[in-house]
Amino acid sequence: MKKPFFANTLKATGSLIGLVALLAIVFATNIILSKVNLRADLTEERLYSFSDGTKELLSKLDREITMKFFFSSSISEAPVQYKNFGRQIEDLLMEYRLAAKGKIKIEVYDPTPDSDAEEWAQKYGLAGQPLGMIGPTLYCGLVGISGDIEVVMPALSPGREGQIEYDITRMIAQVGVAKAPVLGVLSTLPVFGSLQQSPQMPPQQSMNPWFSFADLRKDYDVRTLEPDTDLIPSEIDSLIIVHPKDLPENTLYAIDQFLLRGGKILAFMDPFCLVDALTAQQQPYGTPNASSNMEQLLSAWGVTFDSVQVIADMDASTSVYGKDNKVEQNPVWLSLRKENIDSDDIVTSEIGSLLMAMTGTFSVEPDNRLTVTPLVRTSENSAPINLMSVQFGADAIKRDFKSSYKEHTLALRLHGNFKSAFPDKAPDNEENSATVHLSESLNPGAVILVGDVDMLFDQFCVQESNFMGFRAFQPLNDNITFFANAVEQISGSETLIGIRSRGTTQRPFTRVLKLQKQAQLKWLEEERQLENKLNDLRVRLNSLQQTEKDHSQRFKLSPEQEQENKTIPRRRN
Structure with missing residues (x-):
């Protein structure tokens, strides 16, 4: 009788031991897997995957960096979008910590009212957003610290969700650099407000610096270069070229060698620079050519710039004062909009509008050594026209316009290994190591080319006003933002150039929007057909009305008119 009892007891004991063993296995497996970095980004927009540029930068970190994230996570009144964005930033920072392999330390603070964290947030200069009139203050800012170097992003905005990887990686690059980037500026126009005087020329009125260049010295170590320079110093990291008109061969060679040493270039050229033409009108010794190009360099890069024609785009026409002061x-x-601008590139992802005048276009021959990225383009309803036609005004342009039915590139970026435009040229002083001739790139370089100079001039990008005795400027478009983004990219780390714009967590109903657009187009087509039929019927009735009839019957419809009139309601339905 006791045998079943011992059997059941043994069975229960075995089950208990098996359960304990299973739990031990699960616990041990969990410990082992916690040490293994098995992660996968399953989001369609790759929200938690880094670009190659970020990966390269993190792999080369040689100093420890502390990232302090201040986020008001405990405020219940905060909008849901704000909370989701904050959690996304925190998750992304943890990805940075893992990818940096111990070089980056992440600290997260919740700056509740009157707390030490809020006090530190205020000391760092983070921009808090009050919630209502008497509500708490929301914080969402980031501070990067390495040694005595400190970089602050006062406010992270959900509006920059697509560029957040670039912003954070740029901060890491800035924290890791102990000095400001050295930026060279070579211009034939007085972008810094100083005119070159010639002994043969009468004295000219001084000019203020262009607004787009006025603040460069706050963020960069700016070195101005003469248009006839024959050497670009090695300490210059990046170079801005404005209106390269009639540059001598020695200057072009210096630019060529600078690029081959791994330099980065932002160049603005123009088939007809209005600023240059306006300046020339003030000179009594004739009107020089207002176009600029670097044909010899561009040819070596596989690029052609049309410096004898300007582009006309019927879909981007701008209201301007023409002849007789008429609009x-x-x-x-x-007037270029979102559809003309690359929304996936960091330089242009936030650009909503650009104003470019008398602009030239670029064409590129395929070259597997270089990556070509068009940044700004026209619509397909565009075509190049000669400068003579422009002088006759907008009506003449429209009357003779014939669309090319293709897009034209107005700005682009080249990145990769370049070849020299002067393969057989040797420096004048071969003993000087700084001028050792290079026939191809030592390191990958980058060039951003823009087919308009005037877009940087004040009248084309900002509106000036006087506020309490001070000059104040209000942006008219995103020209300044485009310039600042381009300068920032060429002056930053090489890895920043390859960072893409990230996807967003906002998922529009693309299929519904597509169906709505198709329905709208169909309705517009049907409406157009009905309007055409109605207009035809009206013409026919008017024609019948004009036929001769008895004077006493002029207020009566003829049989033909009555028949046509009966068809109108039926055809309009």
Whole structure:
């Protein structure tokens, strides 16, 4: 009788031991797997995957960096979008910590009211956003610290969700650099407000610096270069070229060698620079050519710039004052919108509008050594026209316009290994190591080319006003933002150039929007057909009305008119 009892007891004991063993296995497996970095980004937009540029930068970190994230996570009144964005930033920072393999330390603070964390947030200069009139203050800012170097992003905005990887990686690059980037500026125009005087020329009125260049010295170590320079110093990291008109061969060679040493270039050229033409009108010794190009260099890069024609785009016409001071829609003054701008590139992802006038276009021959990225382009309803046609005004341009039915590139970026435009040229002083001739790139270089100079001039990008005795400027478009983004990219780490714009967590109903657009187009087509039929019927009735009839019957419809009139309601339905 006791045998079943011992059997059941043994069975229960075995089950208990098996359960304990299973739990031990699960616990041990969990410990082992916690030490293994098995992670996968399953989001369609790759929200938690780094670009190659970020990976390269993190792999080369040689100093420890502390990232302090201040986020008001405990405030219940905060908007849901704000909370989701904060959690996304925190998750992304943890990805940075893992990818940096111990070089980056992440600290997260919740700056509740009157707390030490809020006090530190205020000391770092983070921008808090009050919630209502008497509500708490929301914080979402980031501080990067390494040694005595400190970089602050006062406020992270959900509006920059697509660029957040670039912003954080740029901060890491800035924290890791102990000095400001050295930026060279070579211009034939007085962008810093100083005119070159010639002994043969009468004295000219001084000019203020262009607004787009006025603040460069706050963020960069700026070195100005003469247009006839024959050497670009090695300490210059990046170079801005404005209106390279009639540059001598020695200067072009210096630019060529600078690029081959791994330099980065931002160049603005123009088929007809209005600023240059306006300046020339003030000179009594004739009007020089207002176009600029670097044909010899561009040819070596596989690029052609049309410096004898300007682009006209009927879909981007701008309202300007024409002849007799009348407002006209001019297609060579381009008001470019989102559809003309690369929304996936960091330089242009936040650009909503650009104003470019008398702009030239670029064409590129395929070259597997270089990566070509068009940044700004026209619509397909565009075509190049000669400068003579422009002088006759907008009406003449429209009358003779014939679309090319293709897009034209107005700005682009080249990145990769370049070849020299002077393969057989040797420096004048071969003993000087700084001028050792290079026939191809030592390190990958980058060039951003823009087909308009005037877009940087004040009248084309900002509106000036006087506020309490001070000059104040209000942006008219995103020209300044485009310039600042481009300068920032060429002056930053090489790895920043390859960072893409990230996807967003906002998922629009693309299929519904597509169906709505198709339905709208169909409805517009049907409406157009009905309007055409109605207009035809009206013409026919008017024609019948004009036929001769008895004077006493002029207020009566003829049989033909009555028949046509009966068809109108039926055809309009």
